[in-house]
Amino acid sequence: MEQLHYRHVAAARARGAKAQALVGVVASGDLEVLVQRTLPDRECEVEIRTAIAGFADVWQAVVADFVERRSPGGLKLSVNDGGARPDMVALRLAQAVRAVGEPA
Amino acid sequence: MTSALSWYESTARQRLAGLLDASSFGEFIGPEQRETSSHLAVFDLPAQFDDGMIVGHGTLDGTRVWVAAQEGRFMGGAVGEVHGAKLTGLLRAARESSPRPVLILLDTGGVRLQEANAGELAIAEIMRALIDARLAGVPVIGLIGGRAGCYGGGGLIAACCSALAISEQGRIGVSGPEVIETHRGVEEFDSQDRALVWRTMGGKHRRLLGGAELFVDDSLEGFRAAAATLIRQAPALDAATLEAEQARLEQRLERFGGCADARDVWASLGAADARAIPSMDTQEFIALADRLAPSRHDAR
Amino acid sequence: MTLAEILDGLFPAGHEVVLDRGLIFGRGVIIAGGSVTQGRSIIVIGADGRLSLGVDEAVWLSRKVLDIIAAAAQEPILVLIDSDSQRMTKRDELLGLNEFLAHLAKCLLLADARGHATVGLLYGHTAAGAFLATALATRTLLALPGADPEVMDLASMARVTKLSIDVLRQKARSTAVFAPGLDNLVKTGGVTTVLDPGVSLAAQLELALDSIARAAGPSDLRDQWGKERDGRPKAADIARRIQELARAAG
Numbered sequence: 001m002e003q004l005h006y007r008h009v010a011a012a013r014a015r016g017a018k019a020q021a022l023v024g025v026v027a028s029g030d031l032e033v034l035v036q037r038t039l040p041d042r043e044c045e046v047e048i049r050t051a052i053a054g055f056a057d058v059w060q061a062v063v064a065d066f067v068e069r070r071s072p073g074g075l076k077l078s079v080n081d082g083g084a085r086p087d088m089v090a091l092r093l094a095q096a097v098r099a100v101g102e103p104a
Numbered sequence: 105m106t107s108a109l110s111w112y113e114s115t116a117r118q119r120l121a122g123l124l125d126a127s128s129f130g131e132f133i134g135p136e137q138r139e140t141s142s143h144l145a146v147f148d149l150p151a152q153f154d155d156g157m158i159v160g161h162g163t164l165d166g167t168r169v170w171v172a173a174q175e176g177r178f179m180g181g182a183v184g185e186v187h188g189a190k191l192t193g194l195l196r197a198a199r200e201s202s203p204r205p206v207l208i209l210l211d212t213g214g215v216r217l218q219e220a221n222a223g224e225l226a227i228a229e230i231m232r233a234l235i236d237a238r239l240a241g242v243p244v245i246g247l248i249g250g251r252a253g254c255y256g257g258g259g260l261i262a263a264c265c266s267a268l269a270i271s272e273q274g275r276i277g278v279s280g281p282e283v284i285e286t287h288r289g290v291e292e293f294d295s296q297d298r299a300l301v302w303r304t305m306g307g308k309h310r311r312l313l314g315g316a317e318l319f320v321d322d323s324l325e326g327f328r329a330a331a332a333t334l335i336r337q338a339p340a341l342d343a344a345t346l347e348a349e350q351a352r353l354e355q356r357l358e359r360f361g362g363c364a365d366a367r368d369v370w371a372s373l374g375a376a377d378a379r380a381i382p383s384m385d386t387q388e389f390i391a392l393a394d395r396l397a398p399s400r401h402d403a404r
Numbered sequence: 405m406t407l408a409e410i411l412d413g414l415f416p417a418g419h420e421v422v423l424d425r426g427l428i429f430g431r432g433v434i435i436a437g438g439s440v441t442q443g444r445s446i447i448v449i450g451a452d453g454r455l456s457l458g459v460d461e462a463v464w465l466s467r468k469v470l471d472i473i474a475a476a477a478q479e480p481i482l483v484l485i486d487s488d489s490q491r492m493t494k495r496d497e498l499l500g501l502n503e504f505l506a507h508l509a510k511c512l513l514l515a516d517a518r519g520h521a522t523v524g525l526l527y528g529h530t531a532a533g534a535f536l537a538t539a540l541a542t543r544t545l546l547a548l549p550g551a552d553p554e555v556m557d558l559a560s561m562a563r564v565t566k567l568s569i570d571v572l573r574q575k576a577r578s579t580a581v582f583a584p585g586l587d588n589l590v591k592t593g594g595v596t597t598v599l600d601p602g603v604s605l606a607a608q609l610e611l612a613l614d615s616i617a618r619a620a621g622p623s624d625l626r627d628q629w630g631k632e633r634d635g636r637p638k639a640a641d642i643a644r645r646i647q648e649l650a651r652a653a654g
Contacts, residue, residue, distance in 0.1 A: 218565065231509055236517070260537070364495075
């Protein structure tokens with residue numbers, strides 16, 4: 001198992017009022033993302049657990065892209081990966097931000 | 105808006121959202137608690153934050169219920185140490201709060217082999233707690249229609265429930281098709297023959313045989329309505345119920361024990377065209393089943 | 405020990421237990437001694453010779469248990485097990501084997517709830533669905549050394565998990581939760597006690613029945629034993645926390 005951890009500065013606080021949300025399932029080719037609104041407004045953390053080691057640079061790029069596009073300030077995102085491709089990862093991360101953006 | 109959504113395609117959380125009254129669900133030991141399995145890493149397998157079992161409380165048409173939902177897409181919904189303990193705890197709690205019903209959304213291949221002993225014992229504990237709850241007057245309703253079906257020890261948990269609802273996609277069994285084929289050969293059971301699998305273990309056959317009380321559409325709304333109905337009809341559990349169940353099972357063996365295939369069972373029940381049954385739509389099938397094999401509510 | 409030796413060891417005062425097509429049934433006389441068991445009889449049911457448990461066997465056994473529940477006497481029940489797994493045939497699945505096996509378990513659980521203490525004694529093999537329907541549906545599960553219960557045989561596990569048997573054997577060394585065998589079923593809390601065949605089996609059975617009679621509090625302690633024995637570290641606490649959260653939810 002490989003554990004990865006990325007810290008970023010976000011352009012803005014993620015909108016919405018929900019404290020927490022969960023998207024996805026740890027199935028083959030999929031992943032789950034637990035998102036918690038626990039950080040200061042401009043900070044973002046993404047921690048990943050994956051059984052497929054050796055793709056840290058891909059994860060890093062996907063996460064960096066996600067932070068730039070979605071402004072997930074204040075959010076900690078925890079990922080359990082079931083072997084998802086980068087586009088699926090990007091989708092789930094975006095869904096997580098949208099889910100926590102709903103009214104409380 | 106979500107009512108027409110497929111139960112089969114939905115995740116466990118989506119099923120709960122469709123089943124329960126809006127915003128009524130409260131989870132016990134949610135994913136943020138990160139109570140994951142410690143037994144998967146040694147197999148290089150990823151964990152899931154809720155270990156594939158979601159338990160909590162909510163309301164269904166205003167009635168307070170306990171709920172447990174298996175995520176069939178995580179490890180095939182298989183029962184591990186934490187997964188199983190969540191359901192055991194819920195059923196023990198249900199006994200104390202009788203007669204509040206329990207809804208179990210079953211979607212499992214049985215014991216999680218990577219945690220074999222813990223999973224098997226968990227299922228034994230679940231069965232015991234379920235029966236204790238029923239003895240205290242709690243209706244326990246099983247809903248079956250997911251990807252993993254309801255196999256292995258899950259099949260025994262299902263039959264311990266007060267009543268079951270199943271869809272076309274649902275299957276109930278003890279030994280899975282591949283395991284039968286492995287042990288007895290392809291002549292005994294061709295696991296690749298999907299039509300055979302569904303005839304033998306699938307929702308329509310289980311409804312006609314009496315293995316499930318209600319056959320429902322593959323929709324969140326269909327299961328919601330079925331759950332509400334079964335809560336009201338669930339039999340109490342006592343010696344009389346089990347005597348009725350013994351008689352029911354003995355009669356089944358007498359009637360169908362010599363049948364080679366499900367089609368023979370259905371024909372024996374009085375179906376004019378057994379071969380047409382698999383392709384019947386829900387309403388047509390329900391009408392046929394109610395005519396040929398009316399559900400009884402005094403045994404299980 | 406053979407079935408005959410076990411029966412003689414359990415019932416030196418005599419028994420009428422017979423074996424018919426692999427199915428065990430009869431009465432044993434429990435030796436007079438403690439207040440609980442003076443001059444009492446116990447019903448014995450079970451499976452011998454690695455019998456596969458199919459719909460026919462299960463419905464026969466459940467009938468026996470229901471007869472005990474219906475009878476006036478408060479006899480305890482001893483479930484003797486040397487079985488295979490559930491019978492794996494098209495016919496058994498077609499006829500709803502899950503219902504038959506669950507029904508047997510339900511009858512044993514109801515019998516126990518109605519005052520007929522249920523004791524299991526594993527003396528050979530058992531697996532999977534047969535295990536759940538018999539031995540694991542008793543209040544107290546005893547075993548003789550050499551018994552080999554399992555959830556699934558390693559070869560089948562290898563097929564389902566897609567790992568080689570060697571890999572599975574190697575992984576089995578690190579955790580009691582995974583590998584087959586009596587020791588691991590003890591460690592994870594499934595087996596209450598392993599008997600000593602060098603000491604009176606009758607006395608050990610009486611002890612087990614006595615413990616049940618005196619027990620107060622929750623009736624299923626297997627998860628707690630699993631925690632105490634370090635075989636199942638989390639189950640008991642998770643179950644207890646769920647119960648507490650449910651109570652708090654009102």
